[in-house]
Amino acid sequence: MSTNSSVNVSVKEGVQAADDIVLDAKGIIVDYPVRGKKPFRAVHGVDLFVRRGETLGLVGESGCGKSTTGKSLIQLPRPTQGEVMLGDLDLSKLSQKELRGVRNRLQMIFQDPIASLNPRRTAQEIVMDSLTLIGHKNPKERALEILQSVGVDRQMASRRPHQLSGGQCQRISIARSIAQEPEVMICDEPVSALDVSVQAQVLNLLEEMKEEYSLSMVFISHDLAVVANISDRVAVMYLGRMCEVAPSTELYSRPRHHYTNLLLDSVPKPGEQRKLKPVQSDSGQVKYDGTGCPFASRCPAATQICKDEMPELKIIGDDHQVACHHPIED
Ligand code: ADP
Ligand code: MG
Numbered sequence: 001m002s003t004n005s006s007v008n009v010s011v012k013e014g015v016q017a018a019d020d021i022v023l024d025a026k027g028i029i030v031d032y033p034v035r036g037k038k039p040f041r042a043v044h045g046v047d048l049f050v051r052r053g054e055t056l057g058l059v060g061e062s063g064c065g066k067s068t069t070g071k072s073l074i075q076l077p078r079p080t081q082g083e084v085m086l087g088d089l090d091l092s093k094l095s096q097k098e099l100r101g102v103r104n105r106l107q108m109i110f111q112d113p114i115a116s117l118n119p120r121r122t123a124q125e126i127v128m129d130s131l132t133l134i135g136h137k138n139p140k141e142r143a144l145e146i147l148q149s150v151g152v153d154r155q156m157a158s159r160r161p162h163q164l165s166g167g168q169c170q171r172i173s174i175a176r177s178i179a180q181e182p183e184v185m186i187c188d189e190p191v192s193a194l195d196v197s198v199q200a201q202v203l204n205l206l207e208e209m210k211e212e213y214s215l216s217m218v219f220i221s222h223d224l225a226v227v228a229n230i231s232d233r234v235a236v237m238y239l240g241r242m243c244e245v246a247p248s249t250e251l252y253s254r255p256r257h258h259y260t261n262l263l264l265d266s267v268p269k270p271g272e273q274r275k276l277k278p279v280q281s282d283s284g285q286v287k288y289d290g291t292g293c294p295f296a297s298r299c300p301a302a303t304q305i306c307k308d309e310m311p312e313l314k315i316i317g318d319d320h321q322v323a324c325h326h327p328i329e330d
Helices: 011-015 066-073 096-105 123-133 139-149 166-178 196-212 224-230 248-253 258-265 304-308
Strands: 021-032 040-051 055-059 081-086 106-109 184-188 216-221 233-238 241-247 314-317 320-322
Touching (some): 040 066, 040 081, 040 216, 055 224, 066 106, 139 166, 216 224
Parallel strands (some): 106 184
Antiparallel strands (some): 233 241, 241 320, 314 320
């Protein structure tokens, strides 16, 4: 079944009831101040939502604004414009104090686990601190239990981050987040800094934790193969904008945006030994003056309208959105 591509109804209404949505961001704009110049806009009006219990992947080349988008969801820092709804709560309207009161519900895990942990605290203390924040009565014992559940034993629990490996530190930062009983976990390249041999273990752990604690997840990575594997739906970003959002299997088998297609070309198919085709980096090489489609200069299907008019993100099929004047034919 496919929906008419010009239906004027939001994907959410068209597909599932709104109470299924745990996190809903609309029109997110993030400007970074630049000394003596006008601010740099890293995110240009991004919309995204996360359904209860799902993993939404966020993928795109380095520098396209994935981390900035992720941080705007937890309001660190607050986006320049846009609304972030956590359930019925509009985070963008809360005071700093109110925000602190709900911060536990949204947790973020970063790429560099060692740097994101307090070097002076042991693993157990790190998780205890997290439990204390939500007023847990017996943080000492509970910290050990949570650490055990992420594969950190009692002996390791008494060590400090620099005495542990990157993989162990990432387990501890997952434990620290879980301790806060979040509804949504935002994982920003959580395995990119780890040895290849431990990446799969940490990905498995994240999936286990997601099931055990009924979490919803935003999974950020520059690696489409990793994202497609772990995510239910995938959102593809390019130069601070969303270009395509679709269920993983659909995005993988029937990409509609030419940029997604390019990213897929660089992902080896199962059994294929092909080397990754390097995707041209955005930094400095792509000239885009803000009119038309940001991808037009690299797009094989670009015509005049692509240079003149910014394509909007529109529904193109079941649960599938694309921002393109000439989407790839179904
Ligand atoms: P990604 O996570 O996709 O690699 P980022 O969100 O980190 O992208 O960055 C998006 C853009 O914003 C990049 O051009 C980056 O250089 C810029 N940027 C990120 N953080 C800052 C900052 N604190 N100040 C100024 N510019 C920043
Ligand atoms: Mg990043």
